[in-house]
Amino acid sequence: METPVEAKVRAMARTRSTAVMFATLLLFWLMLIGNLTLDALIVGVLASLVIAVLYPNGISFFTELRATPEAFVAGLRYYGYFFKELVKSNLRLTAIVLSPSLPIRPGIVKVRTRLRSRMGRLMLANSITLTPGTLTVEMDSEWLYVHWTNVESDDIEAATGAIVAGFERYLEVIYG
């Protein structure tokens, strides 16, 4: 049985999640429409409200975000690191596809994450897919199965260190 206090906490969490969804949708709508006239605003508010209410479990950018200064700094550093890795992964891939011998040693390895939040795990899986030689194939709670173009190690600890640790460090602070 759920106690009244627990029910209240859950209801508050749901209200907060709906509000976050609403704000995100409205922000994107306003960026897309590019003006702040009254009719654009009314349409945006109505549409965002309906979607936010219909999808209480939807996740967005700001779901489960920790609104602290540390999280903000970690967010900036995360994006810096992310774009650096994205460029690196493209250069490495270019070198592979342009070399006549096609030097690959592919395989699917298993890694583990410490992240608990849904958004944190989503961002981690996405980041892994966009970084050098790795592609998330399957997720099973804390385990991720990652396709690796050049398997450096199929040991769980070593692979986690090479693939997950770089992003986890920042995402842990941002989403938990």
Next chain:
Amino acid sequence: MSSLLAVVGGILLVGGTAFLLFGAIGLVRMPDAYNRLQAGTKTTTLGTLLSLAGVACLHPEWALKLLLIGIFLLFTNPLSSQVLARAAHRIGVKKAPQTVVDRLEEDLAEKDLGARP
């Protein structure tokens, strides 16, 4: 000022197109579905982002909308590749002969054995 922006925009567009070309070459040369997805995902993401940045330099008034497209791209591109890779693995798409290890298949086989009476 605007001519400098045009030059920067042109360079970004050429850079983006180059990565898209390398991605296309990767699609042809890679040996199996998973490696092709890798080539496709990374290069299309950076290639398209660079192209969008190039267009933003040439048409600064579109910058906000281009940024929005970039954000959607960053979220949806890896997600769709992951879903494709997962679907490929589930229906048993063949892996390249060079493949050295497949932990996912090992774990799935273990679970199947455990489920049998």
